[in-house]
Amino acid sequence: MLQEKLVHLQKKLAEYAALVERMVDKSISGLLNGDSALLESVINTEEPAANAFEIDLDEMCTTLIAQYQPAARDLRTVLMVLRMNNDLERMGDHAVNIAQSAIFLSARPPVKPLEDIPAMSRVAVRMFKDGVDSFINRDAVLARTVCERDAVVDDFQTKILTELTAIMQKDPSTIERSLQLIRITANLERIADLSTNICEDVLFMVHGRVIKHHKEEQ
Numbered sequence: 096m097l098q099e100k101l102v103h104l105q106k107k108l109a110e111y112a113a114l115v116e117r118m119v120d121k122s123i124s125g126l127l128n129g130d131s132a133l134l135e136s137v138i139n140t141e142e143p144a145a146n147a148f149e150i151d152l153d154e155m156c157t158t159l160i161a162q163y164q165p166a167a168r169d170l171r172t173v174l175m176v177l178r179m180n181n182d183l184e185r186m187g188d189h190a191v192n193i194a195q196s197a198i199f200l201s202a203r204p205p206v207k208p209l210e211d212i213p214a215m216s217r218v219a220v221r222m223f224k225d226g227v228d229s230f231i232n233r234d235a236v237l238a239r240t241v242c243e244r245d246a247v248v249d250d251f252q253t254k255i256l257t258e259l260t261a262i263m264q265k266d267p268s269t270i271e272r273s274l275q276l277i278r279i280t281a282n283l284e285r286i287a288d289l290s291t292n293i294c295e296d297v298l299f300m301v302h303g304r305v306i307k308h309h310k311e312e313q
Contacts, residue, residue, distance in 0.1 A: 096163075097159075097163045097165060097169060100159050100163065101159075101165075101169060101172055101173070103155075104152075104155055104156065104159065104172075104173070104176055105172075105176065105231055107148070107151065107152055107155065108152060108176050108179060108180065108183075108227075108231075109227065109231060110148070111145070111148040111149070111152060111180070111183050112179075112183060112223075112224075112227040114141060114144060114145055114148060114187075115145060115183050115186050115187045115190065115223075116220060116223060116224060117141065118137050118141045118142070118145065118187055118190035118191070118194075119186070119189075119190045119193070119216070119219075119220055119223070119286065120220065121133050121134070121136065121137050121141070121190075121194070122134065122137050122190050122191075122193035122194040122197060123193065123197075123212075123213065123216045123220075125137070125194060125197050125198075125201070126193070126196075126197035126200065126201075126209070126212070126279065127209060127213060129201040130201070131198055131201050131202075134194040134195075134197050134198045134201070135194075135198070137190060137191060137194040138191055138194055138195065141187075141190075142187060142191050145183075145184070145187040146184075146187075148183075149180055149181075149183065149184040149187075152176065152177075152180045153177070153180060156173050156176055156177045156180070159173055160173060171300055172300075175230065175296055175297075175300060178293075178296060179227075179230065179293055179296075182289045182292060182293055185285070185289060186223065186285075186286050186289055189282040189283075189285050189286050190282075190286075192278065192279075192282045193279050193282050193283070196275040196276070196278045196279050196282075197279070199272075199275050200272060200275055200276070203272055205272075206259070206262060206269045206272045206273050206276060207258070207259075207262065211251055211254060211255050211258075212255065212276065212279060212280060212283075214251065215248060215251035215252070215255070215280060215283050216283055218244060218247050218248055218251070218287070219248055219283045219284075219286045219287040219290070220286075221244075222241045222244050222245070222248070222286075222287050222290040222291070223286055223287075223289075223290045225237055225238075225240070225241050225290075225294075226238070226241050226290040226291070226293040226294050226297075227293070229241065229293075229294055229297045230293060230296075230297050230300075233297070233300070233301055234297070235297065235298055235301040235302060237294075238293075238294035238295075238297040238298050238301075239294070239298065241290055241291060241293075241294040242291050242294050242295065242298075244287075245287055245288065245290075245291045248283065248284055248287040249284065249287075251280070251283075252280045252281070252283075252284045255276070255277070255280050256277060256280070259273040259276055259277055
């Protein structure tokens with residue numbers, strides 16, 4: 096019975112992750128296409144659904160621990176779902192932040208052609224998806240590749256910030272719009288960081304080795 100509950104728990108987590116992934120995709124798509132209706136749907140429809148998922152998963156984990164008192168690997172699985180549940184909730188918030196900034200930008204002329212932000216978002220979303228897959232499949236190799244890709248997202252953020260800073264210095268009228276673009280990149284960077292956190296936990300779960308703060312140790 097416990098194993099059936101764990102399978103159901105992980106399936107629920109995968110459904111939640113798929114919803115959050117759609118939220119991020121819609122936010123970026125709405126930004127690129129100036130689609131306010133799509134962006135509003137992220138805020139008004141997907142966000143409440145994501146919040147409901149977060150509450151349900153938290154209750155499922157708490158009930159499972161109370162009823163079955165799992166131990167060893169089963170307990171680690173439940174505890175990791177709890178951690179991922181929190182990370183997914185935060186990712187959903189970042190998707191909403193992106194949508195809010197995109198709504199602001201949709202009513203105004205572009206600061207510059209959007210090239211790096213879509214590329215950055217593709218890397219971040221792939222990291223997110225692979226991070227969830229690495230947990231479900233206990234795939235330490237995939238988890239490690241996600242951790243390595245975090246530097247790619249950081250490089251995109253630095254490049255975008257440098258370009259927008261130069262634009263704002265040259266033309267102060269772009270400051271408000273540029274700050275919204277910077278906010279979008281900051282939220283994408285946080286999604287990548289949270290994906291990395293998930294994969295660090297996967298590596299610990301599989302190998303029993305803590306690799307958090309690996310950037311500082313290199």
